[in-house]
Amino acid sequence: MAPPPSPLAYIPFVSVENMMRLVHRFGIEDVLRELTDAIEADYLRWSLFEKAPRLASHSQEGVIELMPTSDGEAYAFKYVNGHPSNTAKGLQTVAAFGLLARVDTGYPLLLTEMTLLTALRTAATSAMVARRLAPAGSRVMAMIGNGAQAEFQAIAMKAIVGIEEVRLYDIDPEATRKAARNLAGSGLKVVACETSQEAIEGAQIITTCTADKAYATILSDNMVGAGIHINAIGGDCPGKTELHKDILGRASAFVEFEPQTRIEGEIQQMEADYPVTEFWQVLSGEAQGRTDERQITLFDSVGFAIEDFSALRYLLGKLDGTDFFQQLDIIADPDDPRDLFGMLQRAA
Numbered sequence: 293m294a295p296p297p298s299p300l301a302y303i304p305f306v307s308v309e310n311m312m313r314l315v316h317r318f319g320i321e322d323v324l325r326e327l328t329d330a331i332e333a334d335y336l337r338w339s340l341f342e343k344a345p346r347l348a349s350h351s352q353e354g355v356i357e358l359m360p361t362s363d364g365e366a367y368a369f370k371y372v373n374g375h376p377s378n379t380a381k382g383l384q385t386v387a388a389f390g391l392l393a394r395v396d397t398g399y400p401l402l403l404t405e406m407t408l409l410t411a412l413r414t415a416a417t418s419a420m421v422a423r424r425l426a427p428a429g430s431r432v433m434a435m436i437g438n439g440a441q442a443e444f445q446a447i448a449m450k451a452i453v454g455i456e457e458v459r460l461y462d463i464d465p466e467a468t469r470k471a472a473r474n475l476a477g478s479g480l481k482v483v484a485c486e487t488s489q490e491a492i493e494g495a496q497i498i499t500t501c502t503a504d505k506a507y508a509t510i511l512s513d514n515m516v517g518a519g520i521h522i523n524a525i526g527g528d529c530p531g532k533t534e535l536h537k538d539i540l541g542r543a544s545a546f547v548e549f550e551p552q553t554r555i556e557g558e559i560q561q562m563e564a565d566y567p568v569t570e571f572w573q574v575l576s577g578e579a580q581g582r583t584d585e586r587q588i589t590l591f592d593s594v595g596f597a598i599e600d601f602s603a604l605r606y607l608l609g610k611l612d613g614t615d616f617f618q619q620l621d622i623i624a625d626p627d628d629p630r631d632l633f634g635m636l637q638r639a640a
């Protein structure tokens with residue numbers, strides 16, 4: 293009979309069920325606000341982090357990615373996929389889990405579901421950027437693509453940027469009906485639209501959040517007027533974009549980590565010298581954000597490892613004093629650290 297694991301063997305694990313309980317306990321708007329501030333705080337420590345384009349394994353159907361980073365004290369990675377054809381099979385386009393560890397011992401600190409956490413951190417990142425770049429007094433957002441991420445995006449823009457109206461459009465009207473239903477009690481005015489053109493009418497922020505493994509044209513140049521902030525979420529892989537390249541010619545583009553976005557973002561359509569600003573530079577004051585009210589600002593979002601690192605550390609902090617986790621026995625801990633085999637032998 294194997295002896296019970298020692299206390300050192302246990303790592304907190306946040307299941308999907310516990311993540312949902314946690315969000316309800318603290319309230320989704322507060323969680324999004326706190327997460328936005330946590331990500332912003334880490335963006336202000338940008339130079340401390342290890343940074344590399346994520347490791348992507350492409351297939352005909354989609355992509356599986358590993359997203360690691362470290363600030364020298366903690367190390368994090370996320371496993372995430374992107375399979376646009378999954379929803380037709382009853383599966384999520386994006387599913388994820390992740391881990392946070394100590395750098396000094398290499399021992400894990402936290403293992404968690406990250407499908408919900410990714411939706412929250414992506415929305416928080418979009419809102420962090422929009423609160424600096426969107427035209428002053430933005431109140432209306434168009435939301436093109438009404439899938440899994442959509443409501444999170446709308447609620448974050450309400451809580452952090454002050455959006456009051458969201459105008460929904462999806463090629464699948466059922467997705468729009470689902471999002472409208474879910475946002476009914478959110479405090480947002482929700483308008484379901486029949487075309488993307490109708491959705492962007494009167495909007496100061498346009499969020500594109502579609503999933504298609506193609507060079508799609510969700511927005512064409514003639515659709516985008518002056519004084520707009522575009523929050524482009526869905527173009528995040530080689531060969532997977534949402535905006536016509538002429539829009540990029542008129543826009544000021546802001547990115548997360550330039551070497552990764554050159555490969556994966558909307559700007560993959562442009563020459564290598566197309567100018568972009570890494571958003572952390574706006575926060576630190578090294579670069580300008582929006583400089584005039586007629587400007588088109590574009591957040592060419594692909595999702596970067598530091599945002600997941602921030603989300604994992606934020607989550608670990610939130611677990612203190614709660615029961616929103618289980619202890620998982622995932623680290624073998626023999627009495628004598630060199631007697632791993634003996635531990636196995638004695639368990640017979």
Ligand SMILES: NC(=O)c1ccc[n+]([C@@H]2O[C@H](COP(=O)([O-])OP(=O)(O)OC[C@H]3O[C@@H](n4cnc5c(N)ncnc54)[C@H](O)[C@@H]3O)[C@@H](O)[C@H]2O)c1
Nearest residue numbers: 385414437439440441462463467501502503526593594595
């Ligand atoms: N930038 C980031 O950090 C980040 C994070 C998470 C997801 N994503 C990306 O965001 C996208 C959306 O993710 P999701 O989980 O909501 O996917 P999803 O499959 O749940 O939803 C996508 C929606 O887009 C709609 N759509 C497809 N083509 C369209 C078109 N031409 N016009 C209007 N609607 C269209 C689909 O009908 C679907 O409802 C994906 O491409 C995903 O890879 C990016």
